Amino acid sequence: MPMPFSAHEDHNLPLQKFESMLKTNDVYFFDSEDFQEIIHHYLNIGKVSLAKKALQISLKQHPASTELKLLKVEILVFENHFDQAENLLEELQFLESTNEEIFIQKANIYSKQDKHSKAIELLSQAISMTNDNSSIYSLLGMEYLFVDDFLSAKNAFIQCLSEDFEDYGALYNAVYCFDYLEDYDGAIEFLNDYLNKNPYCEIAWHQLGMQFGYKGRHKEALSCFDFAVYSDDTFVGAYLERGRSLERLKRYNEAIENYEITLELEDPTSFAYLRIGKCHQRLGNMELAKKFYYKTVYEDPLLDKGWIAITDFYYKQKNYEKALHYINKAINIDSENVLYWKRCAKINAHMSLYIEASHAYKKTLELGNYELQTYLSWTDLMLEHYDYDVAVNYLLQALEFYPDHADLEYRLAGMYYMLKEQSNGDFYLKKALEHNFEEKETMEILFPEVYNQEAVKNIISSFKNPST
Structure with missing residues (x-):
């Protein structure tokens, strides 16, 4: 043996x-x-x-x-x-x-059983048993996140970094807490302090740039992304955000250069193609914009934003047939997106497809979009097609959300007059004039034959000259 x-x-x-x-x-x-x-x-x-x-x-x-x-x-x-x-x-x-690892494992069990408060208690005890606390503070921060105590979580991750400044997981988590608390100034101060100790940390520069971006300070954001790239010239995320900052500063050619670098560093991404397309469109390079939009959806056929970019491209060119084709592709991917249905309604309206446009407007309301403009656009469409009864119902519904709104009341008055319901027409015309006399032209533009009626002119005149 x-x-x-x-x-x-x-x-x-x-x-x-x-x-x-x-x-x-x-x-x-x-x-x-x-x-x-x-x-x-x-x-x-x-x-x-x-x-x-x-x-x-x-x-x-x-x-x-x-x-x-x-x-x-x-x-x-x-x-x-x-x-x-x-x-x-x-x-x-x-x-x-006094073995801290025993307490850490006990905390792990409690965490898996969703007893996070007990896990926090045990991890707090473990901290007092050792001088090597960075990993325990990181675990503690995660437990605070589980109970949505972002302030305590942030402090725990910062404490972790004070003992191990190369724990980039804790760095990301600390910044996440600042973001959740919408404390962008606090995040900027924290990241500047961190960079004083670790000046070549590309992750910290990248995160600092994001914070400046949230505050609309795009020149400072751009400088941070520059430093991130200097620290690591293969950092794809920094090139992408540098491109975004350059876009916001309307430096579109430079933005394209940064997006193209990401295509060389890694496999092409639909996001980079989409942004390049947007930049070319803003530069007036319409054929190049279209080319990159199609590359976007070829790279990721399920990226609805790519189909929307193509939709908007053709919509602006008044090519409504193609715009309709592509908005339907976006809706097939995300049928719960109100913005897509609003686009669909407008496109169908331009194509005089009343039933389809009406269905799209109705879908936006079903999805909880009760914007005033949706009601106005839809009821104006109904007016064009003499669908007065249905329009009245939706205008009354709109008034529940926007009481005393003259735009709605003028339309209701006109619809009632068209339906020969004189008393209702008089009632809403007077309310509209009372709430916004200056908008009386709405009646003249949308209901010219009603506006020219003697009775209607008399009501308007009585508001213009209250003494009469």
Whole structure:
């Protein structure tokens, strides 16, 4: 029988020796640290069965190892065997009452059971047991996020960074908290402080640029994205945001250059194609704009914004037939988008497709869009097609949302007059004149034959000359 040997004879081969051991009946000896590395390796690549095999062997060789037992807890928790994990943790805590890892694992169990307040309590206790607290503060921050305590979460992530300024996960999370709290000035101050300690951190420069962008300070945002690119000239996200800043500053050719760099650094993205198309359209390069819009939807056929860009492109050219074709593609992808239905209604109206336009306007209301302009556009369309009864119903509905609104009242008056309902027409005309006399031309423009009636002129005149 071969003599057991230590894996430390070659520090680079513990994993290979362990896998060799599994293929034979030989028994090799590994120290506890090597077993921990082997188990972590298998857990990291998702081979839980091999991790469990390594753990089983390791505990036979090192039955008193707390670290290996904690790894057993980790696997039990991963497999949702919470009771077994808690029992083992209780045994370990009895032996090592100040081991912070025991409290961390207990907190992990509570977190998975959605008992986040208890997890926070245990992590707070763990912090007092060690000087290496950065990872615990990061876990604590995540627990605060689970209970929507963004202020406490932000402070925890900042504390984590104060101990380990290269924990970029904590950096992202801290900025996320600032964003959620809409504390953009606080985020700018925090990121500037961070960059004083880590001036070549492209992530921090990128995030600082985003904050300036939220505040509309696009020149400062652009400078930050410049620094992000200087720190890492392969940082695609920085080139994209630099392009966006340049767009907002109306420097469209430079924006295109930055978007094109991203196409060289990584596989082409529909977002970059879309932005290039938008820039070309603003520069008046219509054929190039169209080319990149089509590239956008070819790259990602499910990107509704790409189809909308093509829709708007043809709409502006008054090519309503093609605009209708592409708005329908966008609606097929996102049928709950009010803006798409509003575009659909306008396009159908331009094509004199009254039924289709009316259906689209109705759909916007069903989706909760009660904008005044939607009511006005739709009822004006009904007026063109002499659908007075239906128009009246929707105008009355609109008045519930916009009481005493003269635009609605003038239209209601005109519709009632067209329906020969003189008293209702008089009532709403007087209300409209009372609320906004200056808009009386609405009657003249939309209802010329009504406006020229002697009775209507007399009502308008009485408001112009109240003494009469």
